[in-house]
Amino acid sequence: MNSIKILFAAALFLMLNLIVKAQSVPFDKAHFPNQKDQLKDAKKNFEDGKDAFELGKKEYDYLLQQYVAVHKIFPVSRHDYGHSGDIYFKQALPLLERAQAFNPNNDELNFMLGFTYFVLEPRSEKVITCLEKAYSLNPTANEPDDTYALAWSNQLNLKWDEAIKYYQLTLTYVNTKGKDNLAFIEEVNKKIGECKSGKELVAHPVRTFVDNLGPNINTKYAEYSAFINADESTIIFTSCRDNSVGGKTDPDNGDYYEDIYISNKENGKWKPAQNMGPPINTEEHDATAGLSADGTTMFIYRFKEKDGGDVYVSHLNGSAWSKPEHLGKSINSKAHETSVSMSYDGKLLYFISNREGGIGEGDIYFCNTDGKGGWQMAQNIGSSLNTKYAEEGVFMHPDGKTLYFSSKGYNTMGGYDIFKSVYENGKWSTPENLGYPINGPEDDVFFVVSGSGYHGYFASAKAGGYGKTDIYRITFLGPEKQPLLMNEDNLLASVAAPVSDFKAEKIVSKGPKMTMLKGIITDEQTKQPLEAQIDLIDNDKNELLATFKSNSATGKYLVSLPSGKNYGIAVKKDGYLFHSENFNLPATADFQEVEKNIELKKIDIGKTIVLRNIFFDFDKATIRSESANELDRLIKLLTDNPGIRIELGSHTDSKGSDAYNMKLSQQRSESVVTYLIGKGIAASRLEAKGYGETVPIASNDTDDGRQQNRRTEFKILSK
Numbered sequence: 001m002n003s004i005k006i007l008f009a010a011a012l013f014l015m016l017n018l019i020v021k022a023q024s025v026p027f028d029k030a031h032f033p034n035q036k037d038q039l040k041d042a043k044k045n046f047e048d049g050k051d052a053f054e055l056g057k058k059e060y061d062y063l064l065q066q067y068v069a070v071h072k073i074f075p076v077s078r079h080d081y082g083h084s085g086d087i088y089f090k091q092a093l094p095l096l097e098r099a100q101a102f103n104p105n106n107d108e109l110n111f112m113l114g115f116t117y118f119v120l121e122p123r124s125e126k127v128i129t130c131l132e133k134a135y136s137l138n139p140t141a142n143e144p145d146d147t148y149a150l151a152w153s154n155q156l157n158l159k160w161d162e163a164i165k166y167y168q169l170t171l172t173y174v175n176t177k178g179k180d181n182l183a184f185i186e187e188v189n190k191k192i193g194e195c196k197s198g199k200e201l202v203a204h205p206v207r208t209f210v211d212n213l214g215p216n217i218n219t220k221y222a223e224y225s226a227f228i229n230a231d232e233s234t235i236i237f238t239s240c241r242d243n244s245v246g247g248k249t250d251p252d253n254g255d256y257y258e259d260i261y262i263s264n265k266e267n268g269k270w271k272p273a274q275n276m277g278p279p280i281n282t283e284e285h286d287a288t289a290g291l292s293a294d295g296t297t298m299f300i301y302r303f304k305e306k307d308g309g310d311v312y313v314s315h316l317n318g319s320a321w322s323k324p325e326h327l328g329k330s331i332n333s334k335a336h337e338t339s340v341s342m343s344y345d346g347k348l349l350y351f352i353s354n355r356e357g358g359i360g361e362g363d364i365y366f367c368n369t370d371g372k373g374g375w376q377m378a379q380n381i382g383s384s385l386n387t388k389y390a391e392e393g394v395f396m397h398p399d400g401k402t403l404y405f406s407s408k409g410y411n412t413m414g415g416y417d418i419f420k421s422v423y424e425n426g427k428w429s430t431p432e433n434l435g436y437p438i439n440g441p442e443d444d445v446f447f448v449v450s451g452s453g454y455h456g457y458f459a460s461a462k463a464g465g466y467g468k469t470d471i472y473r474i475t476f477l478g479p480e481k482q483p484l485l486m487n488e489d490n491l492l493a494s495v496a497a498p499v500s501d502f503k504a505e506k507i508v509s510k511g512p513k514m515t516m517l518k519g520i521i522t523d524e525q526t527k528q529p530l531e532a533q534i535d536l537i538d539n540d541k542n543e544l545l546a547t548f549k550s551n552s553a554t555g556k557y558l559v560s561l562p563s564g565k566n567y568g569i570a571v572k573k574d575g576y577l578f579h580s581e582n583f584n585l586p587a588t589a590d591f592q593e594v595e596k597n598i599e600l601k602k603i604d605i606g607k608t609i610v611l612r613n614i615f616f617d618f619d620k621a622t623i624r625s626e627s628a629n630e631l632d633r634l635i636k637l638l639t640d641n642p643g644i645r646i647e648l649g650s651h652t653d654s655k656g657s658d659a660y661n662m663k664l665s666q667q668r669s670e671s672v673v674t675y676l677i678g679k680g681i682a683a684s685r686l687e688a689k690g691y692g693e694t695v696p697i698a699s700n701d702t703d704d705g706r707q708q709n710r711r712t713e714f715k716i717l718s719k
Contacts, residue, residue: 024107024137032103042102046109049095052088053112059085060119089116100130107137111146118149123442127153143173148188155191155414156441160199167192191414197433198413198441206435207477212470216272217263222255222468224459225288229295230398230451230516230560231593233265236276236298237471238287243275246283258285260300279323280314290340290351293398293451294548294558299340300324309336311351318531318553330367330375339446341396344560345536345546349375350394350403359383361390364405384428385421392416393445397453398560399514406445407431414441418458438474451516451560452591513563515585516593520555521571524599529555530573532600536561537568539582539613539626563589566626568613570633576600577716578633582612603641608715614672621667623675631672634714635679645718648672649689651696653706658692666690672712687717 025031027043063085096113103109114130121127131150134142151166167188174188175181212218219241226237237260244259259281263273275281280300289311290299296316302324303309310332312324331337335355342349347369354362363386367378380386387409393416395404401423406416410431417439419431433439438447438456447458456474521532531552536545536559550557550571561567564587571579579598601607613630616623623631638644650668652661669688677683698705 023105024141025103025105027099027103027106038102042099045095046099046103046106049092049099050108050112052092052095053116056085056088056092056119057115059088086119089119092116093120105133105137107134107141110134110137111142115145115149118153122153123156124153125157128157128159144170144184147173151191155195155198158198158202158441160195160202163195164192167195194412194414194441197411198436201413201433201436201439204435205437208437209475209477210437211473211475212465213270213473215466216270218466218470220467223261223471224469225446226457226459226471227288227291227298227448228450228457229291230293230558231518232450232452232455234262234295235265235270235273235457235471236260236262236288236291237273239273240468241275245275245277245281245286248283257283258287260286260288276321280321289338290342290395292342292346293344293560296549296551297342297346299327299342301338308334309338311337311340316551318551328374330377331365336362339393339395341394343396344398344400344562347546348396350381350396351378352392352394353378354390359386360388360409362392364391364394364403381428385431390416393418393447395446395448397449398451398516398562399453400562403428404434404447404449405431406443406447413439415443416445418444418447451514452593513585513587513589514591515561515563515583515589516558516591517561517569517581517583517596518556518558518593519596519598521550521557521598521600522555523576524601527599529553530576530600531555532557532571532573532576534559535568535570535572537570537613537629539566539568539615539629542626542628544629561585563587568626568629570613570629571598571600572633573600575602577603577607577609578637579609580612580630580633603644603716603719605716605719608713611712611714614712616668616671619664621664621671623671631675631679635676635681638676638681638685641719643719644716645685645687647687647689647715647717648676649691649713649715651691651709651711651713652693653709654693654696654700655706662690662692662694664690665692668712 027039027046029036029039032039092112093116096109096116100106100109100113110130111134114127114134117124117127117130128150131146131153135146135150147166147170151163151170154163154166170188171185174185217223217235217237219239221239221241223237223239226235228235238258239261240255240258242256244256246257248257249255250257260276261273262276263270265271280286280298282302285303287301288298289301291297298314298316298321300312300314301309302312311327313327314324315322326332331349331351333353333355335353337351337353339352340349341351348366350364350366352362353365358380364381365378366381367375370376385391385403385405387407389408391405391407391409393404393406396402397404403421403423404418405421406418408416410417410419411433413436418434420434421428421431423429434447438444438458442461444458447456449456454476456476457471458474459469459471461469521530522528523530529552530550532550534548534550534557536548537543538545548557548559559569561583563585565585567583567585569581569583577600579600581596601609611630611634614623614627638646648669650665650672652665654661656664666688667690669690673683673686673688676686693700693709696709697711698708700706700709
């Protein structure tokens with residue numbers, strides 16, 4: 001045992017002795033004899049690289065100071081610093097690399113090169129290699145810049161313990177006096193907390209597949225801020241490509257101005273994305289800010305110096321998008337508004353703003369519709385979700401109660417992380433970090449979820465993509481499967497591999513409780529698509545929840561129905577009989593997707609319509625209150641068409657005797673006629689008829705068939 005201790009002590013002494021003896025090598029002929037020409041070239045590269053580096057570092061430090069002065073806190077994300085100094089770092093990089101190839105043991109050179117990598121490629125292992133060497137050659141030369149950048153790069157590479165070590169070392173170099181220093185100390189302590197959170201989250205990864213959406217969506221340029229409609233048939237996103245409408249480039253980073261692109265899914269594959277062109281895109285920056293669940297209302301971010309960046313709205317009319325309109329002063333301000341999400345019924349809008357009077361750098365706000373096509377004044381959602389740091393990328397799921405957003409507060413792993421909160425019993429639940437690998441130590445923003453809840457979409461700059469940032473699809477796996485090991489190699493699908501067709505298991509405990517109704521509305525005779533109005537009704541409250549329209553060019557519609565209500569759906573168009581559907585969705589109902597193609601019938605003699613939202617008490621002819629909206633639609637049809645005479649026919653299933661069913665159906669028909677007469681419809685225009693079980697439209701051998709057979713219809717007798 002003693003001999004082992006002696007050997008260990010000797011090894012430790014030798015290691016420490018080597019560290020102590022490690023010295024920085026200057027660029028002089030004493031250290032590089034007989035290399036006069038090479039030394040001259042290397043020294044020039046070093047001096048020229050240093051000049052460019054110092055210009056970049058000066059701009060970097062200035063932007064950092066400006067950020068602290070404005071926001072009163074130290075930035076928690078590298079992206080907050082701005083990029084106007086990057087041009088100098090890019091100039092310095094090849095010069096410093098050539099100098100290092102000649103002299104790899106100069107502390108100042110290794111620091112400049114490592115910091116340059118940190119600015120341009122913060123996750124590069126070269127950052128750690130160079131800065132660790134600079135620190136070992138001269139531990140006090142560049143503190144705290146050296147140790148702080150070294151800590152941050154380790155954090156970005158998931159090396160949590162190393163990052164914590166260097167963050168703690170950074171704190172020893174910082175004077176506790178001065179507001180700027182106090183802000184920096186607070187930030188370093190925050191990042192230590194991020195590393196502790198990251199260590200815990202990475203140790204317990206969520207089970208997901210992550211697939212690159214492929215070359216039809218992603219390019220060598222940056223793609224981000226993707227939004228999808230509820231059934232994942234349309235994706236709209238922002239990209240900085242060379243085919244932008246204006247063709248302009250940003251002088252700071254050389255990127256092309258932002259434009260908005262769109263792609264539709266065909267046979268399960270994304271078609272090549274297309275620039276949406278005018279009037280959606282202009283010669284300036286145009287970026288996606290949000291998309292309604294049915295994909296017909298798009299929110300657009302546009303920047304103007306006078307307003308700090310505002311949100312506009314465009315609507316899909318047939319195959320064309322309308323000219324974007326300013327959302328107005330209820331939402332927009334002189335500050336910066338981004339990231340909009342509308343509730344499934346179109347009555348509530350969530351968005352991000354950094355206006356005065358908020359809680360943090362950027363807060364979540366909401367506003368209600370004013371019922372006249374506009375919006376009431378916005379309200380801060382409050383400290384239950386907003387922190388003193390920035391919130392961004394707000395997204396309300398079509399279930400109407402699950403809010404996703406990104407935040408730099410809470411238990412992040414670094415920069416923005418994505419969180420989830422659910423509104424129940426009048427309050428928001430404590431935000432829950434979605435976990436690793438959805439979140440990482442870099443910014444994770446603009447996360448959206450499909451209507452099914454099986455898939456999420458986000459942008460990432462991870463290795464293996466096509467360009468600066470790519471758009472990926474996350475597939476959430478059910479908890480009962482064996483955990484999938486997550487690391488950088490198998491986390492991301494290979495770019496060359498097709499997008500996974502894996503069918504996710506239903507996550508009953510965490511998935512949304514809703515039904516997605518979609519289909520095509522056409523003319524019964526011509527089969528041509530129709531633009532029709534779709535009313536969504538809460539039958540229990542006799543309340544109109546929302547009004548939608550089918551697309552005039554395709555007849556397509558998509559309606560999201562959160563569970564927990566008895567819904568009535570009414571499809572209406574002038575000159576046609578209305579069509580009704582009923583969806584009684586208990587709160588426990590799992591996600592389901594229902595495709596319902598609807599053929600509207602012209603108002604002609606002999607045409608029959610099923611009134612699916614007329615309800616009777618069990619085994620009685622008493623009309624229940626939730627039938628009011630359906631009966632009101634029938635009254636309006638009769639009022640608008642005064643020459644129509646109709647038959648009200650009721651039907652039963654096969655349970656019970658023939659005589660009993662005939663009597664019950666006749667009584668129910670008479671109840672409807674009596675109701676209509678009481679509302680002013682002439683008795684001469686109405687005829688009651690009971691059919692019992694004699695005219696089934698489905699099998700009486702199943703519950704679903706029997707339910708279809710229990711119905712009330714009306715038929716046009718004359719007009």
